[in-house]
Amino acid sequence: MNYLLWHAPAESARRFPDRPAVQDATTTFTHRELHELSNGVAGLLTSRGLTRGDRVGMWMPKQARSVAVMLGVSKCGGIYVPVDPQAPVDRAAFILGNADISVLVTSRRLLASLSHHLESFASLRAVLVVDDQGGELSQTPVPTLGWGSVMPSGETPAIANAVDSDPAYMLYTSGSTGTPKGVVISHLNALTFIEWTIATFQIRPEDRLSGHAPLHFDLSVFDIYAALGTGACVVMVPDRIAPFPAEFAKWIEEQKITVSYMVPSAFIRLLKHGELERFSYPLLRTILFAGEVFPVKHLREVMPHFPQAEWYNLYGPTETNVCTWMHVPKPLVQEIELSIGTSCENFDCFALTSDGRKARPGEEGELVVRGPGVMLGYWKLPERTAKNLTPNPLHKDFTDLIYRTGDLVRVLEDGTSFQYIARLDHMVKTRGYRVELEEIEHVLHANTRIRNAAVVAIPDDEVGARLRAAVVVEGANGLSQQELASHCATKLPSYAIPELFVLMAELPTTSTGKVDRRSLAESLGQYSAVG
């Protein structure tokens, strides 16, 4: 039976032992090698006392070994917690501490930057350093091991009573209180999505999937597990290439990528700066995008560069992974309003009106999701979980939970597809990442020289939303753009740093005394685009 995340990859190791499974800039593992290596990781973790339900933090550059770690953690019943390797150290330390990790997997450089925090992780029992070939490296402050401690093995350690509703991994997203929150995803949640993608996009052993998204972003769940579950190969875009659009376009051609899943802003960068016409992509057959709205004008322009490809718009928050999809028509006409499509198989999506009934065609409502793909909850946040996972008002006679996405949609005339309208609260998407404006404001407010601050999102075709801040500074001496950006950079990931800070004497307010966000958005929207 395949009911845990590592089961299908283990089956691929039997059926396609010598086919490549994962490739990075320097290393390729076959399915058998990956299986045996991840058994080694599982054996090492088990020997260090990791038991079912323990968390393993992964703060490391994305590489082939990352996949062995993910599978290895799953094989011993642990929960892996990937953290953005580009995150500021305070943010990473917060996440690792919040997850109460037992083991940290990291690189030498990142470990050095985290050294002051290690002792604050009360449950930490061991550190595994992926880019050190040594064995036991040190004993203080916690036992630190090199990758040389991982002994590949044909045997998978047995764990008793593992079930598919056990958590498999946690992904941290922005939180409204100013701190990130962990979305707990079970094996069943993840497999519901993965199995749907394999069947729908007919992933085959010959496929080469590009691994573009970072591991803390759930687009990577598709790249990795759809490949491993079918005998295909996930080809990780090297960090050296990913930021450079023209280099990346050449890489897609050279690496014979057949399936690619990225955020629209990555495609738009390729279109605007990748010189796509210099290369050809006859093998790229399936292109998936998700994470933000893809403006039709850019999509129309980019599609002809990949004439063999079918394009699909996928939609879903981290809490459900993908839950709706649509096949983009070819040719795409300008007048079309791109919808988020219909429910994926084994997902039930519908819209609830503000008075709690199911929206009919033409009506608007909050999109809600039910089914086995919906997360278990937010880590250590029962109240927040109860707010978002609520009883289904349509099924009052038995326990049935729905996830409230907070996204406002309109039901289309077919009664089954949806048009995305807006976030119901202040969460916005910028460059494919979810950002809560309050979180950025919280960081600005933490600076003693800042009296007041408000962040607004200016809708933008290219990046989804441009973040701009209005800031009121204490005293006569202002703060420079760079000082403000540097301050944000100590606490926030780069995509959440406002591109522009406008100093104001006071923030405009509404009649009730609240910050007038609408008028701020209008005035800050008048500055021309940056970057």
Added chain:
Amino acid sequence: MLRNDLTKFIQENLLQKDPTPIGPEDSLIDSGIINSMGLIRLVSFIETRTGVRIPDAMITPDNFETVTAIERTIDEVRHQRGV
């Protein structure tokens, strides 16, 4: 001086977690200093600071490997344009 301005910009805007100073020959890419967002900011800074627009085909890892490589790239574009 352009080299100092570039170093200062990178130091103040792209270095998030690592306060160690960067030298003209330090790799900006392998160390993760230049990511997608960082590259956009850096290119836009160069255009504002020097008035030189770097063609897309020249925005490559080799040309942005180090502060020295970036300086050389800007010179090359200037030379091609005869400015």
